[in-house]
Amino acid sequence: MSSETERELIARVAALPLQPFQFGQYEGKRRVASFGFRYDYSLRRLQDADPIPAWLRPAINAVEAFGGPGTRIGQVLCTEYDTGVGIGWHRDKPHFDRVFGLSLGSACKFRFRRTAAEKWRRFTLSAEPRSLYMMSGPSRQVWEHSIPAVQAPRYSITFRTMAERNS
Ligand SMILES: O=C(O)CCC(=O)C(=O)O
Numbered sequence: 001m002s003s004e005t006e007r008e009l010i011a012r013v014a015a016l017p018l019q020p021f022q023f024g025q026y027e028g029k030r031r032v033a034s035f036g037f038r039y040d041y042s043l044r045r046l047q048d049a050d051p052i053p054a055w056l057r058p059a060i061n062a063v064e065a066f067g068g069p070g071t072r073i074g075q076v077l078c079t080e081y082d083t084g085v086g087i088g089w090h091r092d093k094p095h096f097d098r099v100f101g102l103s104l105g106s107a108c109k110f111r112f113r114r115t116a117a118e119k120w121r122r123f124t125l126s127a128e129p130r131s132l133y134m135m136s137g138p139s140r141q142v143w144e145h146s147i148p149a150v151q152a153p154r155y156s157i158t159f160r161t162m163a164e165r166n167s
Helices: 003-014 054-067 137-141
Strands: 019-023 026-035 037-040 045-048 073-081 087-090 096-104 108-116 119-127 132-135 144-147 154-162
Touching: 003 073, 003 096, 003 154, 037 073, 054 073, 054 096, 054 132, 054 154, 096 137
Parallel strands: none
Antiparallel strands: 019 026, 026 037, 026 073, 037 045, 073 154, 087 144, 096 132, 096 154, 108 119, 108 144
16 A cells, blocks of 8 residues: 555544444543444444445455455444554454454554463564554454554554354
8 A cells, every 4th residue: 555545544534533442331542433333342232333434445445355255344443543552452253254454654563362271372463554464264263462552643444344144
């Protein structure tokens, strides 16, 4: 992706009515906007969200091409991490299948961990701006991921396919 496209996408995300991430009664410091669907942590189920806007279509087309035949993105989450903000250890909800993440603005340490014989196995990916990662198979289903506090503002656009029972 060119730096110009990156700048355009950052401007689009920054202009969204981003809201602090709601985790039941708790509020995260990252700010998000969901499209297609959003997972409601209080109701513990998927809710409809605003339709995916047209400006995301070129990125979705590229992600679907990267994902290969049959890849259909059903949910998009735009996230803003201010300096010092990260995301804790988690796996994405089972309502979703594969997760693709586009990093914008600055690099982050994208950490993975899984248990192995009473120890943690760990792996860190440097998620560079303008790059896309994909979580599928064990990286999606078994390993947890997290991002420590970022050193400079970072935006991400995560694209999810739906698990069979939700599609
Ligand atoms: O910002 C990212 O690239 C990861 C976001 C993430 O892990 C999530 O929204 O569940």
